[in-house]
Amino acid sequence: MTSATPLLSVRNASVLLGGRKGFLRKTVPPVRAVTDVSLELREGEILSLVGESGCGKTTLGRTIVGLQRESAGQILLDGKEVGGQPTEMARRTRKAIQYVHQDAGAALDPWWSIGRTLAEGLLIHGVRGAGERRDRVAEMLAAVGLDPGWGRRYPHEFSGGQLRRVALARILLLKPRLLVLDEPTSGLDMSVQATVLNLLLELRERFSLTYLFISHDLSVVERLSDRVAIMYLGRIVETAPARRIFTQPTHPYTRILLAAAPRLNGRRGTENVVVRGDPPSPAHVRAGCAFADRCPIVESICRDEVPTLAEITAGHRVACHKRATGSAVMEQPAPAGAARLAS
């Protein structure tokens, strides 16, 4: 599997946002939304990108799709360089990568019937015959579990879960290979979320898709992904196969994040630590490790040097001065976590 060219590789990508602000176009220092991120996606796998708001996960997703131009680094699709292009050109060369919006309803034109919106995508991508467009729209509506006749309906006639299905149908009509799913189930009820996740797994089989799944819901991530990358303030701080990250979280931030997530069957019990302070803003990035101010095991080196992602076992990489060496991991036995809060 390692010998095959990955479907997508991102190498040392950085994204700077802004630079000018306000109505006088005053120059302000740009915000480093993504810093030196490298990741690979193999054909057919689901990689989850996890982090709190403002960590740069959406910016990274948009950069991969080509909606945002990277400031440095390379993006390779099937081993061919597709990065470094203005957004309009990038969207043409990266047709195989499509983005599914978080708010499916807002991404649809309320004055257009679903069928017309869906056919528009085909028209833009060069399907000339009206009959063919109609057939393919009907076929795709059926594939996402909607009645093909519903193409005549308007967005307001659909429920939240159905709108997610419409959004997926619209994207799948363009025959993508890689989908960037930005919080695809946020705001949905639990029973609806389950059906949408089920549909995503089904569609992956049927259309041989690869997913980059952006989420902050660790329960969903644990169930769905093959691999997980944890982001903090624009950098990937830990990446590993899903099973491994949930059984042996290593970076202090990952451990705190997993311990903080509410769980049905008792806490993940890796660390009974409450992190102090709020997630920092990417506008004020300090020197050294970005997590140093909130880290329970911080040392002086952390404040001076930025830790690099180092492999501790096959496929498990961590960016931490103290935990990156194999022995340090073992030294920290997981304390028995409190099953419930302060009780």
Added chain:
Amino acid sequence: MIPLLDIRSLKVSIRTDEGMANVLDDVSLDLRKGRILGVVGESGCGKSTLIRAVMGILPRGAHIDRGEIWFEGENLLVFSEDELNRTVRSSRIGFIPQDPLLALNPVFKIGAQLLEVMRWHAPDDGSRGTERRWRHVRRLVELLRRMQVPDPETALERYPHQFSGGQRQRLLIAAALACSPQLVIADEPTTALDVTTQHQILLLLRELVEEFGISLLFVTHDFGVVAELCDDLCVIYAGQTVEAGRVGPILEAPSHPYTRALLACHPDRATSFVGIPGLVPSPLARPAGCQFAPRCRDVRSSCQAAPPPTGRTRSGAEVRCVQYA
């Protein structure tokens, strides 16, 4: 022991363009002193209407058809608007909203907004005028310090946008507690927050319940949060309480088919993502028998004929289902 809050067979309908919407059909719950009751339901099940009914802020066109809301031995439904304002809202029942940014006015300083609440609703301690105001400022600063808001003295002079989401939620928790209420109602207070911030707020709420001797009515759709925070649980479906009891036994062995189906959808527990087939019935056209019958896997012929009675499980939970009658 008499419960602090006791809602009995509450039925609320709202007049809409399409007819009478039967939003709450039959909700009963009781919250005892010093406990945290989680009210769980999916969107459209009537959670918000329930809160509004307790606070006496139902929307225009809403009508309470039946039921009682007993709070500290008084039926709130017989209170006039003026009595509610003077003796209940904020002073005895505090409220923590879902979106802290929407609840704060962006053009007024935090101090002005929180002190306004205290000016109208704080218990009378005999002080008047400036003295009363200074007492309030001191209490507020003390509360903000307890809520771990950085620089509580200067916080009062700042505007809402100068705080992060987690800090804003702390400000509103302080506002809810400012007038020493016995009951605090929280409407999904952590939905808008990040995981680590949510964890901080949940820990804080748990501590406050013990420290201030309050009871908490916590409305949410997240069973994970319920498992962590709550003592008791009340599951609502289509405007009815379908299962109520202690959190532990219900999460371990849910009895009502809806609770079972809902918990089976949770990613922590799901074996495969199947969801619940069908939709919640519209409040404009409720089915005659059991509300969950059209989606229920264990449906019997009698379920669709008449509303099911409420029975008790061995662990003491109340379940609205023929299987437990």
